[in-house]
Amino acid sequence: MAKFERSDIFLVTGASSGIGRQTALRINELGGSVIATARRAQKLADLKEKATHPDSLFIEEKDLSKDLDDLPKWVLSLSKKYGKLKGVVMAAGVCQIFSLKAISIQKTKELFDINFFSNLALAKGFCDKRVNIGSGSSMVFVSSVGSMVGEAGLSEYSASKGAINSAVRSLAMEHGKLGIRVNSVLPGIVRTEMIEMLGDIYDQKYLDEMSAKYPLGLGNPQDVADPICFLLSDEARWITGQNIVIDGGGSL
Amino acid sequence: MKKSELLEEIKDALQREQPIDESMQLSDSEEWDSLSTLAIISFYDRLFSKTLKFNEINKVKTVSDLVNLASDKLE
Ligand SMILES: NC(=O)c1ccc[n+]([C@@H]2O[C@H](COP(=O)([O-])OP(=O)(O)OC[C@H]3O[C@@H](n4cnc5c(N)ncnc54)[C@H](OP(=O)(O)O)[C@@H]3O)[C@@H](O)[C@H]2O)c1
Numbered sequence: 142m143a144k145f146e147r148s149d150i151f152l153v154t155g156a157s158s159g160i161g162r163q164t165a166l167r168i169n170e171l172g173g174s175v176i177a178t179a180r181r182a183q184k185l186a187d188l189k190e191k192a193t194h195p196d197s198l199f200i201e202e203k204d205l206s207k208d209l210d211d212l213p214k215w216v217l218s219l220s221k222k223y224g225k226l227k228g229v230v231m232a233a234g235v236c237q238i239f240s241l242k243a244i245s246i247q248k249t250k251e252l253f254d255i256n257f258f259s260n261l262a263l264a265k266g267f268c269d270k271r272v273n274i275g276s277g278s279s280m281v282f283v284s285s286v287g288s289m290v291g292e293a294g295l296s297e298y299s300a301s302k303g304a305i306n307s308a309v310r311s312l313a314m315e316h317g318k319l320g321i322r323v324n325s326v327l328p329g330i331v332r333t334e335m336i337e338m339l340g341d342i343y344d345q346k347y348l349d350e351m352s353a354k355y356p357l358g359l360g361n362p363q364d365v366a367d368p369i370c371f372l373l374s375d376e377a378r379w380i381t382g383q384n385i386v387i388d389g390g391g392s393l
Numbered sequence: 394m395k396k397s398e399l400l401e402e403i404k405d406a407l408q409r410e411q412p413i414d415e416s417m418q419l420s421d422s423e424e425w426d427s428l429s430t431l432a433i434i435s436f437y438d439r440l441f442s443k444t445l446k447f448n449e450i451n452k453v454k455t456v457s458d459l460v461n462l463a464s465d466k467l468e
Contacts, residue, residue: 214405270408315428 143374145173147197150226151373152176152219154205154233154263157184159333160283161232163362164369166191168230169198171370176219176226178203179233199223205233205259206251212259216266220273228279228373229267231260236335238294238342249297256301261308264323268316276320279373282309283365284325286388294342302327306384313382322381324372329388331360357389364389394440395468396460402440403459406432415457433459441466 145151151168155161157179165177165188174197177188185200192198201219205212220226234256237248260282267273267280287295288302305325313323330336330351336343352359368387371377386392404413407424419425430450437443441463453459460467 217405269405271410 143171143370143376145171145227145374147172147174147194148224149173149228150176150224152178152216152226152229152263152267154178154229154231154259155283156188156232157181159232159335160328160331160362160365160369161230162188163366164230164232165198166193167363167366167370168373169194173197173227173373174223175199176201176223178205180204205263206255209254209258209262212262213266213269216263217269217272220271225274226267226272227274227277228281229263230281230283230369230373231263232283233259234283234335236298236339238339239297240294241296244297252297253301253304256298257304257308260305264308264312268312268319268321270319273319273321277375277378278319278321279377280312280321280323281369281372282323282325283369284309284327284384286327286329286386286392288327289384289386290392309384310382317381322372322377324377324380324383324385326365326369326372327384327386327388328365329355329360329386329391331362331365333362351391355389355391356393359391360387360389394463394466399460399463399467400456402436403433403456406436413456415455415460417456418454419456419459420454437463 145168151173153161153165153175156165156177165175169175170193176199177185178201179185180202182202189195189198189200235252237252264280282305284302284305287299288306309323309325316323365387400413407429409424434445437445449462
């Protein structure tokens with residue numbers, strides 16, 4: 142079981158909801174300090190209230206789709222404020238379902254901004270020697286099993302996640318000598334706001350069908366948060382450059 | 394751009410904790426590796442639309458040499 146010290150500081154994006162929120166709570170429960178970020182202040186305040194150790198869960202409101210080239214400096218400023226980071230979890234993301242006929246390149250670029258480019262900028266910030274603790278540092282990207290398995294309507298979303306999968310391998314090669322491990326998790330369907338928002342398409346009938354198809358049923362945020370904590374911990378010290386599918390067997 | 398701002402950019406590219414000054418020797422500092430040279434090439438391109446050549450950057454010994462590569466762009 143992963144265990145953290147209060148001096149182990151983790152930046153978690155997408156912390157206002159779903160997988161990011163559960164990951165922030167879990168790291169905090171396991172003893173680590175968390176810098177939780179998202180746009181919705183009220184949701185972040187609720188998160189702090191729910192935390193096991195609220196005094197080591199810090200809130201930073203941020204829109205990650207703006208001024209992407211300034212994000213590395215923002216990460217540097219966080220490490221100056223809270224201390225050097227042991228890890229970062231990049232769970233912020235959005236899903237758009239469009240058939241090719243309905244795709245606009247402008248909207249696709251906006252999707253890539255949040256799903257891929259903001260993560261690359263955060264990774265750049267994290268890999269700055271002034272930001273991370275060196276040996277024992279870990280980055281976890283949240284990709285999606287949609288990047289491995291085709292599904293109609295998901296071409297732009299799956300491509301934005303596929304970009305993560307590829308970047309992870311090169312980032313791992315580039316930063317291994319600095320003691321930074323880089324991995325991604327690829328969740329299958331997890332019941333979160335993201336799935337609720339897509340309720341017109343992912344209606345109850347669809348979810349029931351998928352649930353029957355997944356050997357272990359559909360996932361909950363905790364099912365992804367626990368493996369993320371493992372990847373952040375020193376127990377995963379020999380794992381880097383991997384895209385780890387966490388989907389209850391749904392893609393088999 | 395002011396010289397002080399350029400020095401701040403160089404410090405970022407070197408990911409250096411301590412302040413830098415123009416007399417600082419780069420060629421024998423631990424921060425001066427191939428990744429930081431690439432970072433310097435990319436920010437000269439981004440900020441000054443200036444493409445540094447490898448032989449220019451290979452000749453750099455001090456921070457002052459780096460500053461001189463952008464001397465025409467400084468206020
Ligand atoms: N749920 C699934 O079935 C599933 C499956 C595979 C992969 N994933 C991936 O898992 C990650 C988390 O998804 P989830 O299901 O937990 O989704 P969610 O409940 O909708 O949460 C998404 C999070 O991203 C944040 N976010 C979105 N746009 C942002 C922006 N511009 N700036 C800052 N933060 C932003 C949101 O915060 P604010 O709105 O407060 O800013 C929210 O905290 C995503 O990358 C998603 O693609 C999810």
